[in-house]
Amino acid sequence: MELLLSSIDLIARWDVMAALLIGSIGGVIVGGLPGVGAAVAIAIVLPVTFSLEPIVGLTALLGIYGSSMFGGAIPAILVNTPGTPVNALTTYDGYPMTLRGEGRRALSLAYSASFYGAIFSIVALMFLAPVLASIAPMFGSREIFVAALLGITLVIITHRGQVLAAAMLASIGIFLQTIGIEPSAYTQRFTFGLGWLQSGINLIVVVLGLFAVSQALVLFMDKDKSIKLPNVGRPKILEQVRDFWIYKRVATVGSGFGVICGMIPGVGEFMSQFMSYAYAQRTSKTPELFGKGNPEGIVASEAANNSVPAAAMIPLLALGIPGEELTAMMLAVFYVHNVVPGPQLFANQMDFVLALYLCLLLLNIIVIIFLFFATGTLMKAMTIPNRFLGMMILTFSLIGVYSLRNSLTDVAIASGFGVFGFILKRLDYPTSPIILGIVLGKLMEDKLRTAMARVTTPWEFIDRPIAFILFAMIVIAVLFQGWTIIRARRDRPHKVSDV
Amino acid sequence: MTLAHLNCGAHLMADDVSEEPHVFPLGRKPGEMLFCTIMLVIGGLLIAAIGWETTWLEGKRLSAQPRFWPTLSLSGVVLFAGLNWLSRSKVERTPGRWTEAGIWLRSLEFIGWYLLYVWAIPIIGYLPATVIFCTGLTLRLGYRGRAVWAAIGFALFVVLFFKSAMNVKIPGGALYQLAPEGLRYILLRYF
Numbered sequence: 001m002e003l004l005l006s007s008i009d010l011i012a013r014w015d016v017m018a019a020l021l022i023g024s025i026g027g028v029i030v031g032g033l034p035g036v037g038a039a040v041a042i043a044i045v046l047p048v049t050f051s052l053e054p055i056v057g058l059t060a061l062l063g064i065y066g067s068s069m070f071g072g073a074i075p076a077i078l079v080n081t082p083g084t085p086v087n088a089l090t091t092y093d094g095y096p097m098t099l100r101g102e103g104r105r106a107l108s109l110a111y112s113a114s115f116y117g118a119i120f121s122i123v124a125l126m127f128l129a130p131v132l133a134s135i136a137p138m139f140g141s142r143e144i145f146v147a148a149l150l151g152i153t154l155v156i157i158t159h160r161g162q163v164l165a166a167a168m169l170a171s172i173g174i175f176l177q178t179i180g181i182e183p184s185a186y187t188q189r190f191t192f193g194l195g196w197l198q199s200g201i202n203l204i205v206v207v208l209g210l211f212a213v214s215q216a217l218v219l220f221m222d223k224d225k226s227i228k229l230p231n232v233g234r235p236k237i238l239e240q241v242r243d244f245w246i247y248k249r250v251a252t253v254g255s256g257f258g259v260i261c262g263m264i265p266g267v268g269e270f271m272s273q274f275m276s277y278a279y280a281q282r283t284s285k286t287p288e289l290f291g292k293g294n295p296e297g298i299v300a301s302e303a304a305n306n307s308v309p310a311a312a313m314i315p316l317l318a319l320g321i322p323g324e325e326l327t328a329m330m331l332a333v334f335y336v337h338n339v340v341p342g343p344q345l346f347a348n349q350m351d352f353v354l355a356l357y358l359c360l361l362l363l364n365i366i367v368i369i370f371l372f373f374a375t376g377t378l379m380k381a382m383t384i385p386n387r388f389l390g391m392m393i394l395t396f397s398l399i400g401v402y403s404l405r406n407s408l409t410d411v412a413i414a415s416g417f418g419v420f421g422f423i424l425k426r427l428d429y430p431t432s433p434i435i436l437g438i439v440l441g442k443l444m445e446d447k448l449r450t451a452m453a454r455v456t457t458p459w460e461f462i463d464r465p466i467a468f469i470l471f472a473m474i475v476i477a478v479l480f481q482g483w484t485i486i487r488a489r490r491d492r493p494h495k496v497s498d499v
Numbered sequence: 500m501t502l503a504h505l506n507c508g509a510h511l512m513a514d515d516v517s518e519e520p521h522v523f524p525l526g527r528k529p530g531e532m533l534f535c536t537i538m539l540v541i542g543g544l545l546i547a548a549i550g551w552e553t554t555w556l557e558g559k560r561l562s563a564q565p566r567f568w569p570t571l572s573l574s575g576v577v578l579f580a581g582l583n584w585l586s587r588s589k590v591e592r593t594p595g596r597w598t599e600a601g602i603w604l605r606s607l608e609f610i611g612w613y614l615l616y617v618w619a620i621p622i623i624g625y626l627p628a629t630v631i632f633c634t635g636l637t638l639r640l641g642y643r644g645r646a647v648w649a650a651i652g653f654a655l656f657v658v659l660f661f662k663s664a665m666n667v668k669i670p671g672g673a674l675y676q677l678a679p680e681g682l683r684y685i686l687l688r689y690f
Binding site: 047048051164165167168170171172174175178182184185187188189190191192213216217220221385387388390391392394395396398399402403406408411412415418419422423426427428437441445448449452453 | 528530531534538545548552553554556559560562563565566568569571572573574575576579580582583586599602603605606607609610612613614616617618620629632633636637640641642646649650653654657661665666667668669670
């Protein structure tokens with residue numbers, strides 16, 4: 001109780017509330033604009049928060065992170081274009097419902113399921129927090145190294161059909177973090193005698209290039225799409241709750257999948273949605289209607305994806321290990337604001353952790369109220385032409401890159417990564433392994449160096465229970481991937497590539 | 500897992516719940532082999548430079564060597580780029596490699612606009628540079644009429660919100676020095 005009061009005290013300030021309000025509403029808006037998304041918005045806003053107090057800056061960015069998926073459901077349902085990539089599954093049942101004239105109902109179900117998923121996840125984590133606080137100190141250098149390795153492994157193997165490309169990109173990320181003066185013996189690595197490379201490649205510059213600049217280029221090279229918005233009217237709260245309650249089983253199971261997948265680094269929204277959707281279809285009385293406008297499909301997808309952000313904060317806060325690109329960016333946010341995630345944070349600043357969960361809880365309430373009144377206005381924002389949106393992103397991204405150090409070199413590096421990210425997006429290659437490679441690569445290098453000083457044989461590295469369990473998970477994940485390949489090869493005898 | 504995989508998976512799921520997102524690449528995008536080749540070459544060149552771009556410290560264990568992680572990661576780049584190249588060479592290709600490369604190069608035009616914008620800020624100031632950049636790019640993209648006014652409005656919003664209100668660190672323009680003293684301070688501080 002004392003902890004809860006202390007955490008309430010941390011956030012009961014006008015500037016924190018203002019940051020939460022701006023972040024939450026801003027997150028819904030950027031989520032509702034196809035082609036923008038939370039990653040672009042966080043990348044742009046991150047440097048702007050440098051001058052703010054840690055809790056204020058973190059709250060604003062947490063608001064964007066936690067609310068963007070709410071907004072992403074709107075274009076997914078109304079115009080068959082997901083606002084954020086994780087709303088893709090929502091299009092399969094949402095858009096057919098809109099075509100049937102049930103757009104308002106589909107939106108109401110998506111909002112309710114998203115809210116339910118988010119609250120489910122936050123409540124589950126608040127109950128889990130004391131358990132985590134007791135486990136977190138058991139993580140030493142070895143455990144953190146193996147957990148980071150598990151994160152990298154899972155990020156790679158969850159990119160089905162592109163495992164090799166993801167592995168190559170993760171390796172690039174790990175290499176990028178080695179550039180500059182290394183911190184143990186102070187020798188130079190791959191600086192080519194250039195002064196500006198000695199301090200290494202700034203993560204924020206890479207993030208802005210890979211997400212914001214590249215997305216602007218994608219939009220510039222695309223054609224403007226004409227969007228015809230259906231008239232859906234304002235959702236009705238009571239009708240909405242009654243309708244949603246019919247699907248509470250699907251929402252609860254979906255949220256459960258979201259919590260589990262969110263906690264495992266590298267898995268995240270896509271896998272949780274997939275499992276939730278598959279479960280809903282398998283247990284539905286009308287499985288044949290999935291993909292043709294089945295409300296259960298929307299509930300399964302939205303409940304699962306919105307329960308992930310809070311859960312994904314667990315490995316991030318408890319171990320300092322991000323599971324995907326957004327949490328990798330959130331990690332950068334924490335570091336910038338002098339909050340070092342890891343076992344010490346859980347052990348010594350539990351009130352801070354609880355305050356963040358309370359912020360997540362509040363932001364969901366803000367978002368659901370905002371959506372109730374502002375869906376019509378948000379729909380108008382979707383009509384901004386693609387390439388005009390590209391111009392806006394490029395202008396915003398300059399603030400992020402240039403305000404860091406007023407350096408033209410940073411802008412040039414961000415531009416280089418922008419072109420690289422643009423090529424990756426054209427090829428449908430993932431960008432997240434690069435970011436995770438940079439973040440986890442640095443962590444692995446530091447922890448391996450520390451851990452190896454204390455072990456004499458390889459077995460000692462995993463002879464503690466948590467390290468052993470994590471290592472076993474890596475082995476199982478790799479074996480499962482191998483088994484999947486063999487099974488798919490057997491089932492599809494025609495000539496295909498392996499991974 | 501990307502959107503493309505999920506799309507495929509969801510379509511499959513709508514018909515058969517037992518299906519999973521595809522394990523194998525279903526086709527090759529134009530330019531994919533070119534990209535893999537470029538990555539392979541760059542990775543190879545960086546590996547070749549490891550001897551003089553990193554240091555080997557005598558008496559230190561392998562995990563503490565400054566050379567260890569660059570070698571490991573670059574080996575990963577070359578190995579996986581090579582394997583990716585091989586795996587992609589086995590699937591059906593979509594023609595248009597050089598057209599795709601042309602699109603990559605065409606994107607550099609916008610990077611040029613971007614760099615010019617940044618270069619101009621310390622000279623003419625953030626407000627004029629942003630207004631010129633937004634309107635110029637809007638015109639370049641083919642918009643006319645209301646969109647141009649919207650671009651000017653957007654530029655003003657960006658400057659007033661980020662520089663004037665949020666006090667984001669962006670340098671004042673050298674041109675502002677020509678303004679009368681009272682106005683000069685306001686221009687340097689807020690615009």
